Amino acid sequence: xxxxxxxxxxxxFGRRIKRFMADRPLIPLIILLIILVAILxxxxxxxxxxxxxxxxxxxxxxxxxxxxxxxxxxxxxxxxLSVGTVATMSAFIxxxxxxxxxxxxxxLLAILPAVLIGLVNGIGVGVFRVHPLIMTLGTSLIGTxxxxxxxxxxxxxxxxxxxxxxxxxxxxxxxxxxxxLLFVPVAVLIVFMLNRTGFGRLLYAVGDNERAARLxxxxxxxxxxxxYVLSSLLxxxxxxxxxxxxxxxxxxxxxxxxxxxxxxxxxxxTSIFGGRGGYTGTIIGALILTVLTTLLTILQMPEGGRRILxxxxxxxxxxxxxxxxxxx
Amino acid sequence: MSRFFRNQGWVAGxxxxxxxxxxxxxxxxxxxxxxxFGSLARAVLPYAFAVAxxxxxxxxxxxxLSVAAMMALxxxxxxxxxxxxxxxxALFVVPFVLAMGFVLGAxxxxxxxxxxxxxxxxxxxxxxxLQGAALLVLGAPGGAAAEWLKASVxxxxxxxxxxxxxxxxxxxxxxxLVVCLCIVWIPLTRSRLGLSIYAIGSNELAAFRSGVxxxxxxxxxxxxxGLFAAMGGLSLTIxxxxxxxxxxxxLLASVAAVVLGGVALGGGKGGLFGPIIAVFVLRxxxxxxxxxxxxxxxxxxxxGLIMVAVVMFGAFITIRGRPAGATP
Numbered sequence: 108x109x110x111x112x113x114x115x116x117x118x119x120f121g122r123r124i125k126r127f128m129a130d131r132p133l134i135p136l137i138i139l140l141i142i143l144v145a146i147l148x149x150x151x152x153x154x155x156x157x158x159x160x161x162x163x164x165x166x167x168x169x170x171x172x173x174x175x176x177x178x179x180x181x182x183x184x185x186x187x188l189s190v191g192t193v194a195t196m197s198a199f200i201x202x203x204x205x206x207x208x209x210x211x212x213x214x215l216l217a218i219l220p221a222v223l224i225g226l227v228n229g230i231g232v233g234v235f236r237v238h239p240l241i242m243t244l245g246t247s248l249i250g251t252x253x254x255x256x257x258x259x260x261x262x263x264x265x266x267x268x269x270x271x272x273x274x275x276x277x278x279x280x281x282x283x284x285x286x287x288l289l290f291v292p293v294a295v296l297i298v299f300m301l302n303r304t305g306f307g308r309l310l311y312a313v314g315d316n317e318r319a320a321r322l323x324x325x326x327x328x329x330x331x332x333x334x335y336v337l338s339s340l341l342x343x344x345x346x347x348x349x350x351x352x353x354x355x356x357x358x359x360x361x362x363x364x365x366x367x368x369x370x371x372x373x374x375x376x377t378s379i380f381g382g383r384g385g386y387t388g389t390i391i392g393a394l395i396l397t398v399l400t401t402l403l404t405i406l407q408m409p410e411g412g413r414r415i416l417x418x419x420x421x422x423x424x425x426x427x428x429x430x431x432x433x434x435x
Numbered sequence: 436m437s438r439f440f441r442n443q444g445w446v447a448g449x450x451x452x453x454x455x456x457x458x459x460x461x462x463x464x465x466x467x468x469x470x471x472f473g474s475l476a477r478a479v480l481p482y483a484f485a486v487a488x489x490x491x492x493x494x495x496x497x498x499x500l501s502v503a504a505m506m507a508l509x510x511x512x513x514x515x516x517x518x519x520x521x522x523x524x525a526l527f528v529v530p531f532v533l534a535m536g537f538v539l540g541a542x543x544x545x546x547x548x549x550x551x552x553x554x555x556x557x558x559x560x561x562x563x564x565l566q567g568a569a570l571l572v573l574g575a576p577g578g579a580a581a582e583w584l585k586a587s588v589x590x591x592x593x594x595x596x597x598x599x600x601x602x603x604x605x606x607x608x609x610x611x612l613v614v615c616l617c618i619v620w621i622p623l624t625r626s627r628l629g630l631s632i633y634a635i636g637s638n639e640l641a642a643f644r645s646g647v648x649x650x651x652x653x654x655x656x657x658x659x660x661g662l663f664a665a666m667g668g669l670s671l672t673i674x675x676x677x678x679x680x681x682x683x684x685x686l687l688a689s690v691a692a693v694v695l696g697g698v699a700l701g702g703g704k705g706g707l708f709g710p711i712i713a714v715f716v717l718r719x720x721x722x723x724x725x726x727x728x729x730x731x732x733x734x735x736x737x738x739g740l741i742m743v744a745v746v747m748f749g750a751f752i753t754i755r756g757r758p759a760g761a762t763p
Contacts, residue, residue: 235747238700240500240555244687245743252736259732366563379556409574411680414567422560426550 136375136391143398150405157282163397165277165284165352169194171393172290172345173364174371175297176338178389181372182301183314183331184381185239187338189228190368192247193221194346194361196254201347202266202356210269218343224250225339229332254358266356276351289348293341297386310334314381367396370417373424383428445697446709453712456719464726469591471722473606477588477674479718480608481506482688484667486696486710487616488660489689492554495656496636496702500558501543502664502689503682504565509536509668511569514578514678525581533665539565540661544654569680576679584673587611608674612711615666619659620707632656637703691742692717694749717741 148155173190180187197217204213224246231242278285301307309330312320321327342361349361375392377384396417403413460467485502492499509532516528539561547557588608623629631652634642643649667685672678694700695717696710720741724734 231743231747235750237747237750238498238555240559241687241690241746242743245739245746248684248687249736249739249743252732252739255732256730256736259730369559380553409571411567411570411572411574414570415564416567418560418563418567421563422546422550422552422557425552425556425560429550429552 133376133388133391136388136395140391140395140398143395143402147398147402147405150402161279161282161284163394163401165279165286167393167397168284168286168290169345169349169352169361170364170367170371170397171390172293172341172348173361173368174375174389174393175293175386176341177368177372178375178377178384178386179297179301179310179334180239180338181314181377181379182310182381182384183334184317184379185232185331185334186369186379187228187243187335187342188240188365188369189224189243189247189250190338190342190345191362191365192250192254193224193339193342194349194364195358196220196224196250196346197343198346198350198360199254199266199356199358200257201272202268202350203261203264205269206264206267210271213269214347217347218340220250220253221339221343221346222336225336226332228339229335230328232335233328233331251358258358268350268354268356272347272351273354274351276348277354286348286352289344293344294386294390301386306330306333311382314383316382366414366417367400368393370421371396373421376428378428379425446706446712449696449709449712449716453716453719456716456723460719460723460726463723467726469603469606472604473589473591473608475715475718475722476606476608476612478722479714480588480612480670480674481667481683482685482692482714482718483612483616483711484663484670485685485689486692486714487620487707488663488667489693490696490698490705490707490710491632491656491663492660493693493698493700494636494702494705495632495653496639497547497554497653497656498558498690498700499543499657499660499664500555500686501562501565502660502667503685504562504569505536505539505661505664506668506671506685507678507680507682508539508565508569508572509665510671511573511578511678511680513669513672514580515573516578517581517584517672518578520581522581522583525584528581529584529669532669533662536661536663536665536668537658538661540664541654541658543661544657547657548650548653566680566682569682573678573680576677578672578678580672580676584669585676588670588674611670616707616711619662623659624706628652628655633703636701687739687742687746688714688717691745695745700749 144155173194176187176190197220200220201213201217204216208216227246228239228243231237231246232239275285275289301310309320309325312323312325313327313330317327346361349364350356353360371392372384372389373379373392374395375384375386375388375390377389399416400413403416408416464471485506488502488505489499512535513528513532516531517525520528543558543561546552546561547554550557588611591603591606594602594605623632631642631647632655634645634647635649635652635656639649642652671683692710692713693705695713696705696708698705698710717738721734721738724737725731729737
């Protein structure tokens with residue numbers, strides 16, 4: 108009798124896969140990553156070696172940090188489209204100020220606009236309740252304007268990449284890219300913050316049910332402001348790392364990373380509606396996108412085709428997750 | 436009082452602001468004449484169509500983030516089709532591009548209805564896709580426009596029975612704008628469909644229970660948005676003579692003008708006249724800043740700040756306008 112009571116109802120194969128995907132989203136992601144690497148190896152035998160691994164990691168790291176900004180903001184049901192501009196601003200200011208300033212001063216000058224933009228984003232979203240997408244798009248437009256004015260004032264002084272950033276962005280030690288020295292602490296910090304601290308729990312709470320969170324005493328605007336400042340700060344630091352990797356300061360340096368960063372977070376299982384997801388999935392998402400980009404480059408797919416693909420990935424994955432949630 | 440403002444009073448006030456700005460312009464630049472007004476009308480053209488595209492979906496209770504990308508795609512399509520083709524061929528290109536906008540817009544709506552993913556995510560995904568498609572059509576700014584199309588926005592439109600001095604103040608671009616908008620908008624607001632669009636925007640459930648075909652209405656609203664965006668894309672190609680695959684700043688501008696024009700971001704309220712006046716206001720502010728000999732890049736910053744401030748204000752009004760205790 109007890110046998111019958113505890114026996115699970117027969118579940119169809121599709122439902123079981125769905126449940127599996129919902130409970131352990133990391134496993135299918137890792138399988139997908141391995142499949143992509145395998146395809147790469149088949150298309151270009153011998154491409155997957157130590158140097159390729161280091162190179163992939165080097166390019167995945169800035170993307171993964173920016174995708175971390177998206178993950179955290181998405182957990183509250185938001186998005187941060189200003190990360191590209193913020194990263195570009197800090198990179199450009201660093202490269203031009205290092206010529207005449209002390210490194211510490213240059214660093215502070217480079218990080219300052221990031222904090223300011225984050226603050227404006229946070230106040231706009233948290234206090235005035237503007238949709239995060241519109242708000243961050245607006246501040247990124249303003250930021251680009253400031254950068255253009257700034258560029259005029261430093262056009263004579265020239266630019267250079269600080270040796271330290273060069274080492275951090277490009278260098279490889281014992282087969283490991285030096286950028287890991289920055290990334291590992293950042294990743295550990297984000298994961299720790301999201302899973303183990305009160306602030307992280309507040310982000311999930313606000314994203315899951317804002318009204319309930321407010322009624323239970325969460326100061327919404329303070330959480331959101333802190334979140335967007337943190338997101339901008341991370342984006343600024345990514346900019347510094349990225350300039351060491353790309354080595355050519357321009358006014359659209361990190362802009363191509365914005366759309367993939369959103370895609371990476373979505374692929375990693377973070378719900379764009381808030382309340383669900385985590386950073387480990389996002390890291391794998393960033394790796395998948397980096398490998399996918401390599402693959403598409405080998406297949407000679409143009410930039411336009413890549414963007415179309417990223418758009419469909421975001422749409423498809425979001426729709427799929429929506430179905431999975433509804434099913435439970 | 437606030438209700439009066441939210442209805443016609445708002446648009447009337449906006450109109451007064453526009454006239455006030457014209458007076459200011461005349462004070463700054465005593466020589467400001469009909470020719471300058473013509474160039475203002477030309478500059479307004481793409482913005483006005485972008486705003487019309489945004490207005491339709493916002494009234495229907497949604498938002499379309501793909502407006503600027505849609506304009507870019509239709510613009511490059513028109514430019515590359517007319518490149519090296521005969522003048523008569525353009526007669527085929529214009530309806531083709533308009534139909535393309537309509538169909539792609541409808542696709543937006545269908546994706547929203549079928550996948551049940553929120554409009555903001557779907558149109559973000561289609562933003563990527565359309566941007567990518569624009570890059571595939573034309574990798575770099577190029578193409579051409581037929582001469583008669585270019586001539587259709589330059590100079591003034593002779594209107595019989597009007598004295599010459601008054602005729603000089605009727606630029607062709609303005610006539611084109613008014614005709615294009617009226618052809619679509621006036622039959623729409625007079626029809627059952629227009630009423631349905633307002634109905635689903637103001638209360639979807641009530642509209643559904645009163646027998647409004649919600650899904651079909653939403654798809655048509657997005658299709659009309661695509662149509663207006665295609666007009667915007669065509670006007671871009673016509674006024675510049677080329678097509679550029681990178682979307683301009685039309686998304687934020689369209690949202691700002693919609694808010695400034697008295698259309699509630701929640702949907703169901705407002706008309707097309709207010710947002711169009713708002714576009715003129717925003718463009719005229721830019722003209723004034725240029726006349727004051729302010730660096731164009733600084734102008735871009737000020738413009739961005741104004742738009743963000745407007746959107747923040749609009750969001751603030753929306754919170755205030757809600758009955759107490761409603762879910763934000």
